[in-house]
Amino acid sequence: MKQAIESYQQHQMLGLNSKTLEQQIFARLCYQLSHCLAGDDEFARLQVMADCRFFWVTLRARLQDDEHPYPLELRQDLISLADIVLHELLKDPQQADLSLVLAISQQLADALKA
Numbered sequence: 001m002k003q004a005i006e007s008y009q010q011h012q013m014l015g016l017n018s019k020t021l022e023q024q025i026f027a028r029l030c031y032q033l034s035h036c037l038a039g040d041d042e043f044a045r046l047q048v049m050a051d052c053r054f055f056w057v058t059l060r061a062r063l064q065d066d067e068h069p070y071p072l073e074l075r076q077d078l079i080s081l082a083d084i085v086l087h088e089l090l091k092d093p094q095q096a097d098l099s100l101v102l103a104i105s106q107q108l109a110d111a112l113k114a
Contacts, residue, residue, distance in 0.1 A: 018062070018068075018069060019069075019112055020112075022059065022108075022112055023109055023112035023113055025055055026105050026106075026108050026109035026112065027109045029048075029051065029052055029055060029105050030102060030105050030106050030109055032044075032047075032048045032051060033048055033052070033098055033101060033102040033105065034102060036048045036098065037098055037099065037102065042093070045093050045098070046093055048098070049089050049093060049096060049098070052085070052089050052101060052105075053086065053089045053090070056082050056085050056086050056089065057086065059078075059082060060079055060082040060083075060086070063075045063078050063079050063082070064079065078108075081104055081108075084100075084104070085100075085101050085104055085105075088100055088101055089101065
């Protein structure tokens with residue numbers, strides 16, 4: 001996952017389509033989250049939470065950049081979603097609502113496909 005996020009950051013510097021990159025990363029996170037929720041592997045849960053935190057923190061920082069291509073109102077809404085997700089991801093792994101994180105991530109992945 002770290003490789004995907006590093007690729008995202010590199011592509012951002014090169015000016016490539018952030019929408020496509022964000023959709024790909026969201027899709028990968030959703031895949032990881034769904035497998036984590038289906039199993040009972042504590043390490044997998046910790047790993048997916050760390051991957052999600054890293055991406056959401058990165059995305060949140062990018063959305064605060066005035067040069068981000070999304071309209072301001074959309075960026076503000078996405079920052080609010082990022083805050084909700086990060087709040088969950090900072091909880092104890094057993095208390096975090098990863099179903100909520102998956103639902104939000106899946107909705108965004110689907111929206112970015114369109």
